Amino acid sequence: MDEELINLKPVYWDDEKDCLIILDQRKLPRSEEWLEIRTLSELEDAIRSLAIRGAPLLGIASAYGVYLGIRDYKGDEPGFKKELNRIISRIAATRPTAINLFSTLRRAQEVGRFVDRFDVEYIKIKLLALGNRILSEEEERSCAISRNGADILEANVRIITHCNTGALAAVGLGTALGIIYEAYQRGYVEEVFVDETRPLLQGARLTTWELKRWGIPFRLIVDGAAPYVMQKNMADIVLVGADRIVRNGDVANKIGTYSLAVAAKRHRIPFIVAAPTSSFDLSILEGADIPIEERSDDEITRFCEKEVAPEDVKTFNPAFDITPAELITAIVTERGVIENPDKYKIADHISGSLSADYDVLL
Amino acid sequence: MDEELINLKPVYWDDEKDCLIILDQRKLPRSEEWLEIRTLSELEDAIRSLAIRGAPLLGIASAYGVYLGIRDYKGDEPGFKKELNRIISRIAATRPTAINLFSTLRRAQEVGRFVDRFDVEYIKIKLLALGNRILSEEEERSCAISRNGADILEANVRIITHCNTGALAAVGLGTALGIIYEAYQRGYVEEVFVDETRPLLQGARLTTWELKRWGIPFRLIVDGAAPYVMQKNMADIVLVGADRIVRNGDVANKIGTYSLAVAAKRHRIPFIVAAPTSSFDLSILEGADIPIEERSDDEITRFCEKEVAPEDVKTFNPAFDITPAELITAIVTERGVIENPDKYKIADHISGSLSADYDVLL
Numbered sequence: 105m106d107e108e109l110i111n112l113k114p115v116y117w118d119d120e121k122d123c124l125i126i127l128d129q130r131k132l133p134r135s136e137e138w139l140e141i142r143t144l145s146e147l148e149d150a151i152r153s154l155a156i157r158g159a160p161l162l163g164i165a166s167a168y169g170v171y172l173g174i175r176d177y178k179g180d181e182p183g184f185k186k187e188l189n190r191i192i193s194r195i196a197a198t199r200p201t202a203i204n205l206f207s208t209l210r211r212a213q214e215v216g217r218f219v220d221r222f223d224v225e226y227i228k229i230k231l232l233a234l235g236n237r238i239l240s241e242e243e244e245r246s247c248a249i250s251r252n253g254a255d256i257l258e259a260n261v262r263i264i265t266h267c268n269t270g271a272l273a274a275v276g277l278g279t280a281l282g283i284i285y286e287a288y289q290r291g292y293v294e295e296v297f298v299d300e301t302r303p304l305l306q307g308a309r310l311t312t313w314e315l316k317r318w319g320i321p322f323r324l325i326v327d328g329a330a331p332y333v334m335q336k337n338m339a340d341i342v343l344v345g346a347d348r349i350v351r352n353g354d355v356a357n358k359i360g361t362y363s364l365a366v367a368a369k370r371h372r373i374p375f376i377v378a379a380p381t382s383s384f385d386l387s388i389l390e391g392a393d394i395p396i397e398e399r400s401d402d403e404i405t406r407f408c409e410k411e412v413a414p415e416d417v418k419t420f421n422p423a424f425d426i427t428p429a430e431l432i433t434a435i436v437t438e439r440g441v442i443e444n445p446d447k448y449k450i451a452d453h454i455s456g457s458l459s460a461d462y463d464v465l466l
Numbered sequence: 467m468d469e470e471l472i473n474l475k476p477v478y479w480d481d482e483k484d485c486l487i488i489l490d491q492r493k494l495p496r497s498e499e500w501l502e503i504r505t506l507s508e509l510e511d512a513i514r515s516l517a518i519r520g521a522p523l524l525g526i527a528s529a530y531g532v533y534l535g536i537r538d539y540k541g542d543e544p545g546f547k548k549e550l551n552r553i554i555s556r557i558a559a560t561r562p563t564a565i566n567l568f569s570t571l572r573r574a575q576e577v578g579r580f581v582d583r584f585d586v587e588y589i590k591i592k593l594l595a596l597g598n599r600i601l602s603e604e605e606e607r608s609c610a611i612s613r614n615g616a617d618i619l620e621a622n623v624r625i626i627t628h629c630n631t632g633a634l635a636a637v638g639l640g641t642a643l644g645i646i647y648e649a650y651q652r653g654y655v656e657e658v659f660v661d662e663t664r665p666l667l668q669g670a671r672l673t674t675w676e677l678k679r680w681g682i683p684f685r686l687i688v689d690g691a692a693p694y695v696m697q698k699n700m701a702d703i704v705l706v707g708a709d710r711i712v713r714n715g716d717v718a719n720k721i722g723t724y725s726l727a728v729a730a731k732r733h734r735i736p737f738i739v740a741a742p743t744s745s746f747d748l749s750i751l752e753g754a755d756i757p758i759e760e761r762s763d764d765e766i767t768r769f770c771e772k773e774v775a776p777e778d779v780k781t782f783n784p785a786f787d788i789t790p791a792e793l794i795t796a797i798v799t800e801r802g803v804i805e806n807p808d809k810y811k812i813a814d815h816i817s818g819s820l821s822a823d824y825d826v827l828l
Contacts, residue, residue: 302688326664328689328722332787360690425694
């Protein structure tokens with residue numbers, strides 16, 4: 105396997121150009137265009153328009169975004185904290201559901217507090233370092249998730265997956281897609297069914313692109329066909345990512361995920377969620393309390409610049425849904441596997457990670 | 467209500483032009499173009515490319531197709547039967563799942579048999595009359611289905627529907643959409659959630675167009691969002707059509723229907739199927755034996771002439787799925803309502819209709 109194939113970096117800091125480089129995911133698969141992001145506004149646009157997406161990637165990008173916002177600050181220390189809070193609020197307002205964005209911003213805020221003890225320029229450097237650090241943390245997590253997940257799969261597995269959970273979403277090999285890659289390397293994977301994932305077709309555009317690079321056999325399906333694939337006994341497992349996992353094990357993920365979980369339950373097919381511990385939010389007890397982003401009508405009513413519905417049609421366009429823990433067979437993280445997740449197992453699994461998160465000035 | 471609004475005829479025979487007129491459903495909602503169909507080949511193309519679609523409409527169109535194929539026949543009676551069979555085989559090969567097409571062709575074959583007793587020109591006239599007759603039968607059925615279905619709904623109902631089941635699918639007011647129209651006239655309907663219905667977007671393009679004409683409040687959703695709508699307690703009922711209903715009550719309908727039925731069961735939301743008795747096929751015992759059409763990759767990989775997936779991506783593209791009777795709360799036909807359908811109730815409900823079907827030379 106070509107090294108390049110397993111080392112796709114859809115986001116990284118370019119020291120020479122002194123800017124953030126991101127692969128424009130809106131243009132895939134038709135063209136591979138790389139954006140140079142030099143300002144906070146450019147980053148906000150890239151996040152809102154989904155040029156960059158995926159919970160772990162949003163966690164990485166938002167750290168760099170803080171640095172881009174603050175790097176030209178020339179004032180004093182008290183002003184620095186105020187400015188930092190303003191920047192953090194702006195980034196926090198871009199997308200509400202993926203928790204990684206917020207946990208990164210909390211870490212950035214912690215770093216900012218030390219401006220009293222050090223000085224402005226030193227803290228700026230530490231904020232850039234935070235981006236690099238979260239990037240490498242997520243890369244390591246991805247590898248561990250991939251191994252841990254592959255360990256629970258068996259030979260000739262036929263997998264249904266949803267949205268995009270590869271390197272494009274999470275660096276490294278990804279989360280759910282990383283498991284598929286690792287399992288394929290071990291010779292386990294017979295076929296992957298890729299949900300196209302309406303409205304923005306992350307499955308059709310991005311997951312197929314990654315699977316094709318890797319040479320993994322797959323077929324693309326419309327989202328509504330996945331339960332039929334189960335009914336026809338063509339799939340053994342459902343494997344998805346997560347945008348936020350809360351205390352009781354409920355999972356927010358791309359719209360359409362809940363539908364898969366309900367059908368998997370009926371067909372007694374394991375429903376597996378793969379996510380780094382950075383996607384857990386222990387401040388919320390239940391999925392119903394996770395804020396769900398509702399996006400614009402034209403994501404559904406327009407397609408490739410063309411209207412597909414009559415004019416002025418109203419939509420209901422939640423970007424995510426909630427899968428209750430009771431439908432989840434297991435959650436795979438970089439630390440291991442939580443079977444039949446509940447609040448006790450989640451608390452056990454996650455305990456200790458928060459302190460590490462705030463170990464900010466290493 | 468404007469008479470025109472409840473009298474959309476997406477297919478009819480034009481005596482003056484001496485051809486079949488169909489509304490080109492591929493072009494909706496952006497333009498209303500009417501096609502003049504003068505040959506069997508043109509009709510085959512119109513059916514295969516979904517310019518005309520919907521189980522009852524296919525039943526009507528195929529009758530006219532037989533006439534278009536045979537009308538220039540100049541030979542003797544034995545040759546007539548052979549030619550008629552050839553035409554019937556061609557039409558039967560256009561689309562495999564909707565039973566209406568086949569029941570029409572059986573009726574046309576019955577008419578053809580009488581060529582021994584009458585003569586070729588008389589039988590041609592009777593074949594054209596068969597088209598007109600099936601059209602008016604379906605119009606009457608649609609009205610009765612609409613009333614029967616509205617009778618079991620209650621005030622302030624919020625409905626999820628899938629694909630297109632209006633006049634565009636079934637003449638008259640349609641099947642499931644006809645019920646929605648009738649219920650709306652009675653003041654029952656609070657809101658309709660319209661599944662966009664991938665891959666061909668019959669919901670986004672056609673159902674919204676019909677609901678908008680009628681002024682019924684609705685919101686368009688991606689197919690994967692419907693279970694989330696149920697989870698959020700935003701819908702009270704699921705109402706769909708059928709392409710074929712078999713002896714035990716299993717239903718073939720547009721891909722994505724089964725997914726809705728599974729989710730409705732979990733949320734204890736009634737799942738109602740609306741179809742004329744002409745969509746029943748008592749020759750098949752179980753849904754698993756219904757032939758399911760698989761359509762081309764490019765319905766999923768291309769959109770408005772643009773590639774949305776990488777090149778040469780393989781798909782699995784079944785046009786329909788099977789909903790087992792156990793998930794169906796009721797089937798509404800022009801004769802009434804079959805609650806918790808099973809083979810005994812279906813046999814009771816349908817008995818007697820077959821003889822009427824073959825009463826061909828009235």
